[in-house]
Amino acid sequence: xxxxxxxxxxxxxxxxxxxxxxxxxxxxxxxxxxxxxxxxxxxxxxxxxxxxxxxxxxxxxxxxxxxxxxxxxxxxxxxxxxxxxxxxxxxxxxxxxxxxxxxxxxxxxxxxxxxxxxxxxxxxxxxxxxxxxxxxxxxxxxxxxxxxxxxxxx
Amino acid sequence: xxxxxxxxxxxxxxxxxxxxxxxxxxxxxxxxxxxxxxxxxxxxxxxxxxxxxxxxxxxxxxxxxxxxxxxxxxxxxxxxxxxxxxxxxxxxxxxxxxxxxxxxxxxxxxxxxxxxxxxxxxxxxxxxxxxxxxxxxxxxxxxxxxxxxxxxxx
DNA sequence: GGGCTAAATGTTATATTATAACGTTCCGTC
DNA sequence: GACGGAACGTTATAATATAACATTTAGCCC
Numbered sequence: 001x002x003x004x005x006x007x008x009x010x011x012x013x014x015x016x017x018x019x020x021x022x023x024x025x026x027x028x029x030x031x032x033x034x035x036x037x038x039x040x041x042x043x044x045x046x047x048x049x050x051x052x053x054x055x056x057x058x059x060x061x062x063x064x065x066x067x068x069x070x071x072x073x074x075x076x077x078x079x080x081x082x083x084x085x086x087x088x089x090x091x092x093x094x095x096x097x098x099x100x101x102x103x104x105x106x107x108x109x110x111x112x113x114x115x116x117x118x119x120x121x122x123x124x125x126x127x128x129x130x131x132x133x134x135x136x137x138x139x140x141x142x143x144x145x146x147x148x149x150x151x152x153x154x
Numbered sequence: 155x156x157x158x159x160x161x162x163x164x165x166x167x168x169x170x171x172x173x174x175x176x177x178x179x180x181x182x183x184x185x186x187x188x189x190x191x192x193x194x195x196x197x198x199x200x201x202x203x204x205x206x207x208x209x210x211x212x213x214x215x216x217x218x219x220x221x222x223x224x225x226x227x228x229x230x231x232x233x234x235x236x237x238x239x240x241x242x243x244x245x246x247x248x249x250x251x252x253x254x255x256x257x258x259x260x261x262x263x264x265x266x267x268x269x270x271x272x273x274x275x276x277x278x279x280x281x282x283x284x285x286x287x288x289x290x291x292x293x294x295x296x297x298x299x300x301x302x303x304x305x306x307x308x
Numbered sequence: 309g310g311g312c313t314a315a316a317t318g319t320t321a322t323a324t325t326a327t328a329a330c331g332t333t334c335c336g337t338c
Numbered sequence: 339g340a341c342g343g344a345a346c347g348t349t350a351t352a353a354t355a356t357a358a359c360a361t362t363t364a365g366c367c368c
Binding site: 036 | 344345348349
């Protein structure tokens with residue numbers, strides 16, 4: 001939900017996310033195959049959003065459709081989010097909860113934090129209603145500086 | 155700011171936008187060259203966000219960098235916005251005012267409406283502060299159904 | 309106007325992101 | 339173990355975007 005210490009031990013986060021994904025897939029009757037699991041793990045290992053071709057390279061011998069299919073699956077089941085601005089992907093911190101993606105993206109270190117703020121969604125919904133528009137999905141991507149990088153600025 | 159009647163006469167809108175762009179460029183000491191002007195006009199003529207390669211084709215004999223350079227100029231001077239979700243561009247309804255892009259995108263007809271709602275920006279800024287994050291730019295893109303297309307649904 | 313300079317444009321090549329199409333393998337079910 | 343559908347492999351290509359360098363143009367000073 002917020003920015004982790006950049007030096008924290010990320011291993012347990014990844015392990016926890018994979019476990020949560022396993023459970024979510026069981027719950028949904030979806031198959032978290034080896035490839036899908038590996039892609040999810042790679043996404044989580046990266047603290048910054050990671051692109052499809054970076055994943056592809058990390059996977060070793062694989063062609064683009066392999067990675068895109070895995071990403072499609074993970075997106076469909078709410079296990080990752082896509083960052084439109086970056087054409088890249090991040091692990092979802094709250095699988096199982098329906099929610100729009102709201103992100104804070106540090107332009108210095110690349111770190112991403114997921115928000116889950118109803119007041120943002122409400123503000124958009126209200127503004128949309130004024131135009132008679134019905135919102136079905138919402139992208140919110142704020143670029144700026146994370147706490148750690150603000151300190152490092154001159 | 156809102157969705158126009160899909161059958162309205164768009165010509166005057168385009169003409170007005172071009173005039174406003176001329177003035178904004180004068181004010182800024184920027185050169186609205188022939189290519190830039192033509193690209194801006196093409197962007198405005200399209201009701202829906204239009205992609206770089208569609209513009210390229212409409213321009214006739216031109217190579218990608220020509221169009222991308224014109225788009226870069228228009229973006230830099232706030233005359234158009236980029237829709238990240240669509241990799242496409244729309245005319246800015248309020249050149250001269252600094253403002254983040256907030257858009258309503260109809261998934262049926264493709265129409266785009268620009269919002270300019272402070273409460274959305276405020277909500278994001280407040281949520282970001284809770285994480286100690288400093289927002290410098292903001293993308294808000296809501297997908298859904300415009301008034302006209304809601305009527306046409308079963 | 310002539311010459312200078314910086315900006316703008318032209319041109320070619322290539323990088324990056326994403327999908328189409330079709331064949332094969334794997335896995336649960338009967 | 340045969341069937342059927344999902345998952346995966348493979349090849350090709352579409353769609354989006356930029357790098358690098360040559361040439362032209364426009365503004366400016368004298």
